[in-house]
Amino acid sequence: MQAGWVYHSPFSQIANRIFAATFKDRSPFIVPRSAFPVHCSRGTERTATVKRRPLNVERDQNMKREPRITLPIKKPAKVDKLEPQWRSWIWYFLLTLLVLWGWQELANQVQFRTISYSQFKTYLAQREVAEALVKQDEIDGRIVPRAEHERKNTPAEHGSPTASPEATQQPPAEATPFFFRTERIEDPGLVNELQAAGVQYGAARPGFISQFLLSWVLPIALMVLLWNLLARRIGGAGQSLLAIGKSRARLVADRDTGVTFDDVAGCDEAKFELQEVVHFLKNPKEYEEVGARIPKGVLLVGPPGTGKTLLARAVAGQAQVPFFSISGSDFVEMFVGVGAARVRDLFQQAKEHAPCIIFIDELDAIGRQRGVHVGAVNDEREQTLNALLVEMDGFEPNTGVILLAATNRPEVLDRALLRPGRFDRQVIVDAPDLEGREAILKVHSKNKHLASDVSLRRIAAATAGFSGADLANVLNEAALLTARRHASQIAQNDLEEAIEKVIAGPERKSRRLSDAEKRRVACHEVGHALIAAYSLHADPVHKISIVPRGRAALGYTLQLPIEEQFLLTRTELLERIRGLLGGRAAEEVVFGEVSTGAQNDLERATALARQMVAMYGMSERLGLSSCAQRQPMFLNSSESQIQRDCSEQTAREIDEEVRKLLALAYDQAKEILSTHRDELERVTAKLIEHEAMDGKTFYRLVGRDEPAIGVGDREVVTSDLKEVNQHAG
Numbered sequence: 001m002q003a004g005w006v007y008h009s010p011f012s013q014i015a016n017r018i019f020a021a022t023f024k025d026r027s028p029f030i031v032p033r034s035a036f037p038v039h040c041s042r043g044t045e046r047t048a049t050v051k052r053r054p055l056n057v058e059r060d061q062n063m064k065r066e067p068r069i070t071l072p073i074k075k076p077a078k079v080d081k082l083e084p085q086w087r088s089w090i091w092y093f094l095l096t097l098l099v100l101w102g103w104q105e106l107a108n109q110v111q112f113r114t115i116s117y118s119q120f121k122t123y124l125a126q127r128e129v130a131e132a133l134v135k136q137d138e139i140d141g142r143i144v145p146r147a148e149h150e151r152k153n154t155p156a157e158h159g160s161p162t163a164s165p166e167a168t169q170q171p172p173a174e175a176t177p178f179f180f181r182t183e184r185i186e187d188p189g190l191v192n193e194l195q196a197a198g199v200q201y202g203a204a205r206p207g208f209i210s211q212f213l214l215s216w217v218l219p220i221a222l223m224v225l226l227w228n229l230l231a232r233r234i235g236g237a238g239q240s241l242l243a244i245g246k247s248r249a250r251l252v253a254d255r256d257t258g259v260t261f262d263d264v265a266g267c268d269e270a271k272f273e274l275q276e277v278v279h280f281l282k283n284p285k286e287y288e289e290v291g292a293r294i295p296k297g298v299l300l301v302g303p304p305g306t307g308k309t310l311l312a313r314a315v316a317g318q319a320q321v322p323f324f325s326i327s328g329s330d331f332v333e334m335f336v337g338v339g340a341a342r343v344r345d346l347f348q349q350a351k352e353h354a355p356c357i358i359f360i361d362e363l364d365a366i367g368r369q370r371g372v373h374v375g376a377v378n379d380e381r382e383q384t385l386n387a388l389l390v391e392m393d394g395f396e397p398n399t400g401v402i403l404l405a406a407t408n409r410p411e412v413l414d415r416a417l418l419r420p421g422r423f424d425r426q427v428i429v430d431a432p433d434l435e436g437r438e439a440i441l442k443v444h445s446k447n448k449h450l451a452s453d454v455s456l457r458r459i460a461a462a463t464a465g466f467s468g469a470d471l472a473n474v475l476n477e478a479a480l481l482t483a484r485r486h487a488s489q490i491a492q493n494d495l496e497e498a499i500e501k502v503i504a505g506p507e508r509k510s511r512r513l514s515d516a517e518k519r520r521v522a523c524h525e526v527g528h529a530l531i532a533a534y535s536l537h538a539d540p541v542h543k544i545s546i547v548p549r550g551r552a553a554l555g556y557t558l559q560l561p562i563e564e565q566f567l568l569t570r571t572e573l574l575e576r577i578r579g580l581l582g583g584r585a586a587e588e589v590v591f592g593e594v595s596t597g598a599q600n601d602l603e604r605a606t607a608l609a610r611q612m613v614a615m616y617g618m619s620e621r622l623g624l625s626s627c628a629q630r631q632p633m634f635l636n637s638s639e640s641q642i643q644r645d646c647s648e649q650t651a652r653e654i655d656e657e658v659r660k661l662l663a664l665a666y667d668q669a670k671e672i673l674s675t676h677r678d679e680l681e682r683v684t685a686k687l688i689e690h691e692a693m694d695g696k697t698f699y700r701l702v703g704r705d706e707p708a709i710g711v712g713d714r715e716v717v718t719s720d721l722k723e724v725n726q727h728a729g
Contacts, residue, residue, distance in 0.1 A: 094217065112140060112181040120182045124197055130177070132194060132201040139184050141199075144177045259313040265443045266436030266468055267307055270300065270427045274311055277402060278319045281355055295424035296392060297403040299363070301410045302429030305469030308406035311429065312359045315404065322356035324349070328365030331384050339366060339384030347391040347401065354400030364409040367417050385414060392422040431467050434460055434564045444472045448479055451489040459495050462542065462560045474498045500543070500558065505550025513546075513554065520587060521546045521555045522687045524597055526680055527586025527673055528557040531579045533702055534672050537572040538579055540707040541699070545692040554597065560695075562707055570618045573608060578665040580605040585669035586680060609661040610654065611642070619657045627654060676702075 123129050123143050132141035194201045264271055280287055280294050287294070300308040316323035326346065331339035350356050360366075366384045392403060405423070407413065417423065432440060437460035445456070463471060475490075477498035482490045501507075513521065525544050532538040539559035546555040568576075584598035612618040614628040627646035644651060673680055679702050686701060687693050699706040 097212070097217075112179045115180050115182050117182050117185050120180065121193075123180075124193055124199070127197050129194075129197060129199050132199050134190075134201060134203045135184065136205075137184055138181055140179070140181050141201075142177060142179050259310060260317045261314045263443060264307060264310055264314050265439035266432030267311070267429050268436075270307075270311060270429045271314075273425060273427045274298065274315050274404075275318075277357075277404075278315060281319055281321050281357075281402075294402065296401075296421065297405065297423035298425045298427060299410075299418070299423040300404070300406040300427050300429050302408060303431060303467060304408050305467035306429045306431060307468045308408075308429050309361055310468070312361070312404055312406060315357060316359070319357060322350075322353040324356065324358045326358070326360055328360055328362040328367070331366045332380070336380050337383060339380060340387035343384060343387040343391060350401045355402075356400070357402045357404055360403065360405045363405040363407040364412055367405075367407070367413045369412060369414045385417070389416055389422065431465055434464075437463055437466060437471060440468050440471045441475065444475045448475060449489045451491045454490065454492050454495065458492075458560075459499070462496070462499055462558075464561055464564075470502065474502055477501055496543070500545075500549070500556075503558075504553050504556050508548040508550075511548040513548070517554075518546060518688060519684070520591065520595060521597065522684045523586050523590050523680070524583035524595075525555045525557045526683045526687060527582040527584075527589075527669070528579060529582075529683070529698055530586070530676060530680060530702070531582030531669050531672060532557075532559055533699070533704055534676065535575045535579060537569075537575050540695060542695045543692065544687055544698060546687060547691055570612070570616075573612055573616075573618070574661070574665060577605045577608055577661065578669050580608075581662070581666045582669045582673070585666060586673050589670055589673045589677065590680070590684075605662060605665070606658060609658045612661065613654050613657045614644075614646075615642070619654075621657055622650070622653060625650075627651075679703075 120129070120139065126146065128143050128146055130142050130144045132139060191201075261271055261275060277295065277298060284294070300311060302308055312325070316325070324346065331342050333339060346358065350358055366381060366388065368381060368385075370382050370385060403423075410418075410426075418426070438456055441456045441460055459474070463474065466474070474495065475498070478490050478494040481494045481497055482488075525546060529541045529544050532541050539561045541557060542560040543558040544555075545558075548554050549556065580601045581598075583601055584594050587594050587597070610628075613622060615626055615630070617624040617626065625646075627644065627650055628642045629645050630642050646654070683693075683698065683701050686697075696706050
């Protein structure tokens, strides 16, 4: 029997033996050299044997070499050269300590059986506890169960605390010795009981690894983690404030855009100009031999939706050079000088990757004319513009950087920005013509299942004035209509319905019209169609409908042009005015009074007549004088942008001439409709019955042949119209 506290118990000796057997001939804190692929010494020896060439020879060869840039360009990772190598050893050391601690805890959990303190006292009373190791929070040891007859012959010690009721609890019978573990409870007489029972007992301090990890490593790790989180939060806000002058341009690789010049249609001239720039970057020697220099800037100008940004994406997909993309609004901030700093940072990055291309979308956000507005915002924009002007063509040459910009507000740009040397080329990206619209439809219909009877030529003719974005929207709406009716292919009717939906809005079948209103709307629309049918230069009727669409349209008459037309004569303009007034004339002829349904027709007819008189010089009274100016704006090209440029007396004469032209066209429309009153009634009744009518049915009811799209078939109705026009005039 041993009395007192023993610090080196047999269990600690057993643990030390297991530890020594497990890690024999190797230390757990020493990692083999092969685990770390560090070959600094070998590399040094290898490079030391290489014969170095003279510095001048290498510099001359590097100057002769042409720079080769392979996308995608990745910035080299930031390497901390001052970072010592012992930091990695610290992490491996801590990881090893954690693994050892976990191994010891797991081994102890598997080897020892957890029992309650009352069972421990019962085993102790029966003298079955052979060894005990008293720790700070628990008691470990070994129990050797005795036979049943030996338990009964064991004398009870009444003077000891084991005579308590807890000691009378019989533990489950065990046949083999086992190691136990129990929670330590404050028991002052425990040492006396162990001594009386003849137990080999001792005490143990907490393990070094456990105490080190729990007392030092874990608190320090938590503090470091908390400090890093706080530093990132505070540092993120500080960094965003300090990096406010950094450029937000995005470096685009060729595979990131997914668009090439093959995906762009309807703007062949603009595509050719940009293809030449890309070819210059790929093969500069062909142009340098004849003394040509690469343009510094290309400005894409056009209405919204015509494909300016798509062309820029195609340039990024075709050019094998770095491509920086940024919006003009990214330079504008509330702090004065931030935009200029971002411009300088952008060009600095571009010069590091030269040759390269910079694309600025919505250039009008920073390129507005200076000195127009008053205020702090103007100061910020002027500083940004000044920085852009200097970077594009300043004192220092800007070689190898091409600026590609897009805008739909060229009239507000500063003149210094548009001069040669900064933007050498201005490419107009206008709405496509008939051939361009057909090509755009073919591009956007590649991934769509079209029926065999679909005519993209007819759809292109029906969408005069549509941009590329509008045509893509038409095809998408047609695909949605096809999916709505659970079909597998897009039919011609789906495309035509999509055009009507884009032009006039969706159908509003929930808006119910009375029979009287429906008859008036039908008569109004048939009046437009009859005037078009009996006019020599009017576009053929494609469809008539009295189904309400959009917000205010109760009906509509859709006319498709026969061919592309870029000039209009005085007779053609008068026929257009007459066609606009045909609906109101039909209401007066049939019902004897007019309604408010002709409001939009009157607005358009008046604006067209005013342009004839004030801008086109088509009035004998005013002669050839131009009395109005149209604002060159791409965003809003409506008639309301015409400004008067004449005296009050001339303006009064213009109003009289406009009134005269409208009265003449209105009288001619009423004359035509009165002559063909029976056809007006017949077509109106048919339209009320079916609510919609195509062009083929309309021309059959009026006894005319339907003109073919794209064929100049105007001579068919020429002889029939001469008498009507003369009588109406």
